[in-house]
Amino acid sequence: MLETIWFLLWGVLWAVYFMLDGFDLGMGILAPFIAGDDTDRRVIYNSMGPFWDGNEVWLITAGGVTFAAFPTTYAVMFNALYTPLLLLLFALIFRAVALEFRGKIEGQGWRKLWDVCHFLGSFLPALLLGVAFANIFKGIPIDEEGMFQGNLFTLLNPYGLLGGILFVLLFLVHGALWLAIKAEGPLAEKAGKAAGLLWWPLLLVAVVFLAATWFATGLYGNYLANPALWLIPLVTVAALLVTRVLVARKAWWGAWFASSLTIVGATLFGVVGLYPNLFPSSLDPAYSLTIFNSSSSPLTLKIMLGVALTFVPIVIVYQIWVYYLFRGRVTSDDLASDEAY
């Protein structure tokens, strides 16, 4: 029971991370294609300004919770995914540093350099996280000792890449919607248009991914066994469709919430399908790491549950307050302030 609660919490942490940092990453990928000049760039960076740092901590916490609640999974997963994980870390370092350093100096070369870093620091995490999760759904070639029998290219299989593309598109739409909310004038319009256009390839890839999941993974097993669970993918697909309807009506906040629901639903669809596996082996199901053979002791799980149930709600409350505090559009007045990116 404790293990199952922690498994669900683990899934929720990932879902919230993708929902929140998803728009930061999406805007970062979108930036080179949509920003006309330095001002546009600065609007983009400042629309994630007060939020991105707090958003990223959901990833750190998801990692920390994997370590705390499922240490064996943490050990095997991070060992097996060594190269992609370190790439992810370097990319996130560059994203963070680009945001902090770029605006500090006027020089064109300096700013270009950090623009490139910010793009790579947004694109690579989106892609890598998608590839990693698709591979986890599919199963990773780990042997009975948890040793990874493959290399980076083993992960770059068609299904894995499809997962990567899906994540990039989900985040692109999500980020474009956030920019439509936060920017003013032509940039906001361009962002809204981009969200509408990018939605079509997203729909296509989502459909292909759901179909491929039937053949490449065992995720649907849990759904066939418990038909009530179909609610999750149904709500997700509905949210995706509603996103497009609200984009057409230029209801940006509504569209962004629908897009958030799509991301959360997509994550939970995968996580629930995975249960009770955390890191399935593609070589032999007996080698798979599950919540039962990789979790911490009941005492640790209990203490951690107390901590999580106390502090995560507090975090949610103050983060909502922060979103409320900075709810307006990024204005030229905001850009003029000394602290702005």
Place this chain on the structure above:
Amino acid sequence: MDVITLSRLQFAVATYFHFLFVPLTLGLSILVAIMETRYVGTGDGEYKRMAKFWGKLFVINFALGVVTGITLEFQFGTNWSRYSRYVGDIFGSLLAIEASVAFFLESTFIGVWLFGWKRLSPKAHAVCIWLVAAASNVSAYWILVANSWMQHPVGYVIRNGRAELADFWAVVTQSYAVFMFLHVISAAYILSGFFVMGVSAYHLLRGRDVAFFKRSFRMAATFAVIFALAEIVIGDLHGKEMAKAQPAKAAATESVWETTKGAPMYLFVIPDEANERNKVEILGIPKLLSWVALGDKDGVYKGLKEWPKQDRPPVALTFWSFRIMVGLGLLLALVSVIAWLKRNNPDRSPVLLRLMVYSIPLPYLAAQLGWTVTEMGRQPWIVYGMMRTADAASRLAGSQVGISLAAFVVVYSLLGVACYYLIYRFASKGPEPIPAAVR
């Protein structure tokens, strides 16, 4: 080189680099919070200017501290997976608690503080920087509890082929952790005080913004002197704790080979590791070592020969790091007393000002050496007496770790250069000319 050596080097690079930024975050956040609180209390715009100027340097430094901390957390899994599997039940939960209790708070409110100058009342805005300061210091506590557990494991049972939590309270409140925390934050506050004094001295030497930097200097001098003097006592208490919990490490810090009753302390020693003796050992003060380390002048101080060679830490490195750290600590205490005595008119003593500028790197060096003692002195154990470092690493290809190590060195060097260039640029530029209160 084998994978273990490469992984150790990678962790060392990541830790040293991370700890270039952490101490200034811990201390400068408090100084900026004090400045802003004074602004709220007095309405004096000069304090707001101070909070903004020092806050800008704080933020540049903060960014690197955060991102380099993340790589440390993840490396336990990527490079030390056998360790993570064996102790994750305890060690992992401490890191997860740190993230949910402190790291969220710190990262969320730094954004509010940075972008919220106009959106919040001055009081609410000052609360934000206090939250950042409190959260980063609480964060340090959890991380040091985790590190202390590696130095002195308590509150566990070996069950199911791993270390499992038996007594959470014992882990979280063990005195080793408490003293280590006090030792580390005092060092961080000293470093931050010297940073502010050094930058202020740089401007005072050039006669720029004299009132502004005199006020900054004064505040930092008081802050630094308190913790520099306290550190002498705290460092001693932490040392006694270490001598009790890790006698082999203690023997290496003093390069004592033979077990001695009423051990003397030699002011000048050159260890000779190969021959298990000291090449030079002069100016001994009788019984001082036993008295300092054990609290009993006739106490029995264990020598390194008590342990078989494979159970000893590297002696010369631990010894020199410890000696130089202690020397620097005493030197910094002396300098901070002088600075404090001259705190009202530092601009009248150019010699002092020059000394303060050149002193900026010293506490950095002391902190890095301190971690060298802590981590190298624990060897050959990753968890003292429980698990050897050699048994803890992930099984990876040497090429994998070799490439990532090279990437760490290159990326971190470039980021370090960029960060310190920015800090130098903004520190030497001085505060914005128009008092912010006028706006």
